[in-house]
Amino acid sequence: MHLTHLECSRDGQHYDAFTQHNLSAQGAPLLARYDLEKAATTLTKDALKDRAPTMWRYREVMPIASTDEIVSLGEGFTPLHHVERLGHWAGFSQLYIKDEALNPTGSFKARGLSAAVTAAKARGASALAIPTAGNAGGALAAYAAACGLPAFVFMPRDTPSAFVSECRSCGAVLEMVDGLISDCGKIVAARKEQEGWFDVSTLKEPYRVEGKKTMGYELAEQFAWQLPDVIIYPTGGGTGLIGMWKAFDEMEEMGLIGSERPRMVSVQAEGCAPIVRAFEQGDDSAEMWQDAHTVASGLRVPGAVGDFLMLRALRESGGTAVAVSDRALVENSHHIAAHTGIFPAPEGGATLAALLALKELGLVGADERIVLFNTGSGYKYLEALTTSD
Numbered sequence: 001m002h003l004t005h006l007e008c009s010r011d012g013q014h015y016d017a018f019t020q021h022n023l024s025a026q027g028a029p030l031l032a033r034y035d036l037e038k039a040a041t042t043l044t045k046d047a048l049k050d051r052a053p054t055m056w057r058y059r060e061v062m063p064i065a066s067t068d069e070i071v072s073l074g075e076g077f078t079p080l081h082h083v084e085r086l087g088h089w090a091g092f093s094q095l096y097i098k099d100e101a102l103n104p105t106g107s108f109k110a111r112g113l114s115a116a117v118t119a120a121k122a123r124g125a126s127a128l129a130i131p132t133a134g135n136a137g138g139a140l141a142a143y144a145a146a147c148g149l150p151a152f153v154f155m156p157r158d159t160p161s162a163f164v165s166e167c168r169s170c171g172a173v174l175e176m177v178d179g180l181i182s183d184c185g186k187i188v189a190a191r192k193e194q195e196g197w198f199d200v201s202t203l204k205e206p207y208r209v210e211g212k213k214t215m216g217y218e219l220a221e222q223f224a225w226q227l228p229d230v231i232i233y234p235t236g237g238g239t240g241l242i243g244m245w246k247a248f249d250e251m252e253e254m255g256l257i258g259s260e261r262p263r264m265v266s267v268q269a270e271g272c273a274p275i276v277r278a279f280e281q282g283d284d285s286a287e288m289w290q291d292a293h294t295v296a297s298g299l300r301v302p303g304a305v306g307d308f309l310m311l312r313a314l315r316e317s318g319g320t321a322v323a324v325s326d327r328a329l330v331e332n333s334h335h336i337a338a339h340t341g342i343f344p345a346p347e348g349g350a351t352l353a354a355l356l357a358l359k360e361l362g363l364v365g366a367d368e369r370i371v372l373f374n375t376g377s378g379y380k381y382l383e384a385l386t387t388s389d
Helices: 035-043 055-061 084-090 109-120 135-147 159-171 181-195 210-221 239-252 276-283 305-316 324-340 346-360 378-386
Strands: 003-008 030-034 080-082 094-099 128-131 151-156 171-176 230-233 263-269 321-322 367-373
Touching: 003 080, 003 324, 030 276, 055 109, 055 210, 055 346, 080 210, 080 305, 084 094, 084 324, 084 346, 094 210, 109 210, 128 135, 128 305, 128 324, 135 151, 135 159, 151 159, 151 378, 159 171, 159 378, 171 378, 210 239, 230 321, 230 346, 239 263, 263 276, 263 346, 276 305, 276 321, 321 346, 321 378, 324 346, 324 378, 346 378
Parallel strands: 094 367, 128 151, 151 171, 230 263, 230 367, 263 321
Antiparallel strands: 003 030, 080 094
């Protein structure tokens, strides 16, 4: 379609978009760039009305040369609910939940792994490997199974059992690790060359962020091309936050939206909050968090390669970063379910906990349009949501 090159997120150096890459020579994420002038001739508001309700409706700004390359299970275009009962309870008239649990593998990770597996297969990868806190491993296993590529998944031994079963059922080679996702990442890095794996770790390949950015396109389309005032997003590796910020710039350049942007809010757990700490200290990057712990396994990411991109987006948007306790995020998972019928992952509950904290600080208005992201299904986190004290 209109993919032109990859660009280093630190120094702007260009890389070939049609061969395999992990990080740039600077050790930074590579970002996909497109001929947006050409893309805009067919990616129009009218054209979208007739397209299938998946993330690949935005194919002009996705990393493919042909639609025949796409590895899809129907991911994307998840519901955006105006949750009036929850809003009334919390004191907000325009509160919305973007429910990513409705993706094929039960979380937003389906978007990123659909794009990453699509791109890796088209560029000749013969096997894929990933460190995971749970959902990404399940998504890789599913999309690798869909296209017949071997998948090697490394996850902490205390990952909720649903993720273990999902990976094994989809045929992935699964290795349980005594440690955190960062320890799993070290194993992938040490063995990938010898084993012939292509590493699809968060932001260590260029295309998971392309799948995640479609959340931004969908929000714009679902809100009739007027972005919300505030987006509250649970942040581990931060690919979705970075991706949406990228999507807003692309949409503006194509004339789909104007220059106004939402305030982006990153939510982390108190037991693992490197982005919150760096934001509060005014740092441009985040130091590794020691002794990371939280029942929200997707937030237990002690160090993120895209830390500087997240912090940049938060500051450019006039947003902020909030840490919440495990007790608060679990309690608010139940509040969401009881007021909406959506059974969220603990990470989704963290967004409501953060909203209430921001309300106490006077940082959000009662009539602002606010979107909470529920990034996954509570059904995968039954241990955390039923044994939370």
